[in-house]
Amino acid sequence: MTSPQLKLGTRGSPLALVQANMVRDTLCHAHGWTTDAVEIVPIKTTGDRVQDVALAEIGGKALWTKELDRALLSGEIDCAVHSMKDVETIRPAAIAIAAMLPRADVRDRLIGAESIAALRPNAIVGTSSPRRVAQLRRMRPDLTTVLFRGNVDTRLAKVAAGAVDASMLAAAGLDRLGRPDVGVGIAIDVMLPAPAQGAVGIEARASDARMLGLLAAIDDAATHCCVLVERALLAALQADCHSPVAALATRDADTIRLRAELFAEDGSAHVAGEASGAVGDAALAERLAADLLARAPASVRRLFAA
Numbered sequence: 429m430t431s432p433q434l435k436l437g438t439r440g441s442p443l444a445l446v447q448a449n450m451v452r453d454t455l456c457h458a459h460g461w462t463t464d465a466v467e468i469v470p471i472k473t474t475g476d477r478v479q480d481v482a483l484a485e486i487g488g489k490a491l492w493t494k495e496l497d498r499a500l501l502s503g504e505i506d507c508a509v510h511s512m513k514d515v516e517t518i519r520p521a522a523i524a525i526a527a528m529l530p531r532a533d534v535r536d537r538l539i540g541a542e543s544i545a546a547l548r549p550n551a552i553v554g555t556s557s558p559r560r561v562a563q564l565r566r567m568r569p570d571l572t573t574v575l576f577r578g579n580v581d582t583r584l585a586k587v588a589a590g591a592v593d594a595s596m597l598a599a600a601g602l603d604r605l606g607r608p609d610v611g612v613g614i615a616i617d618v619m620l621p622a623p624a625q626g627a628v629g630i631e632a633r634a635s636d637a638r639m640l641g642l643l644a645a646i647d648d649a650a651t652h653c654c655v656l657v658e659r660a661l662l663a664a665l666q667a668d669c670h671s672p673v674a675a676l677a678t679r680d681a682d683t684i685r686l687r688a689e690l691f692a693e694d695g696s697a698h699v700a701g702e703a704s705g706a707v708g709d710a711a712l713a714e715r716l717a718a719d720l721l722a723r724a725p726a727s728v729r730r731l732f733a734a
């Protein structure tokens with residue numbers, strides 16, 4: 429096939445650009461194109477512009493997607509790469525999640541100590557994730573957490589400079605940025621990751637059959653179905669990436685196992701559960717959401733679906 433001139437939109441952060449290059453390489457390899465067939469178009473998002481407030485506090489939604497959605501719908505780009513963790517559960521009808529790359533290490537990494545138990549008494553941990561705050565404080569109520577944003581290098585520099593005792597970052601991001609040596613991986617039964625953590629997705633216009641077809645060729649089906657189940661759980665809980673919720677779906681042959689945990693913001697209460705079903709069991713996430721909500725203590729329950 430002759431090389432098409434596809435425009436691939438992405439955020440401009442170092443991690444986003446690495447992920448966009450992975451998508452470009454995968455796509456070009458799958459279709460036998462030279463890399464100049466895909467042009468990477470960096471686009472600044474609201475989330476990139478606003479660096480000094482907790483993301484959960486910025487008004488409005490779609491912090492990482494709005495500008496890319498607009499570029500996609502206007503035809504300025506043909507597809508857009510996202511960390512699926514940052515993509516809202518409810519997407520515009522004209523945009524389709526067309527493919528996902530094979531999922532990376534889903535764990536969180538702790539930087540600054542060998543384990544959560546090894547953090548000094550009353551240690552200060554930099555993180556802006558409500559989920560990580562709640563999970564850390566559940567295990568270690570003595571810890572203080574402080575708002576921590578910026579790219580990976582900025583965060584690592586703050587830990588190194590002693591501004592905080594420790595921080596937590598997704599292993600996937602560190603690995604993709606060429607930093608597999610940084611931090612220690614926290615086992616998922618100690619700290620269940622965020623829904624969709626470690627997954628890179630590519631969206632296209634729902635009407636663009638050609639682009640959808642080209643992307644279908646690089647879709648990792650196991651990752652895709654697991655991440656959709658995790659997103660369905662978020663939707664059923666009316667939660668988003670700022671909610672203190674952890675979830676992980678894994679696939680073994682024809683069975684999907686979905687584990688999840690909901691927290692009070694300060695980690696003082698929580699509820700955990702899991703459910704299994706056949707691949708394609710559309711009600712799996714809803715069943716687990718209903719079970720969790722039915723058992724959740726009031727301080728957890730009030731943060732989720734009415």
Ligand SMILES: NCc1[nH]cc(CCC(=O)O)c1CC(=O)O
Pocket residue numbers: 511512513514596597598599600601624625626627628
């Ligand atoms: N919310 C920011 C964000 N979105 C995706 C990643 C990492 C890569 C991934 O999870 O796929 C990160 C940073 C982090 O949590 O450390």
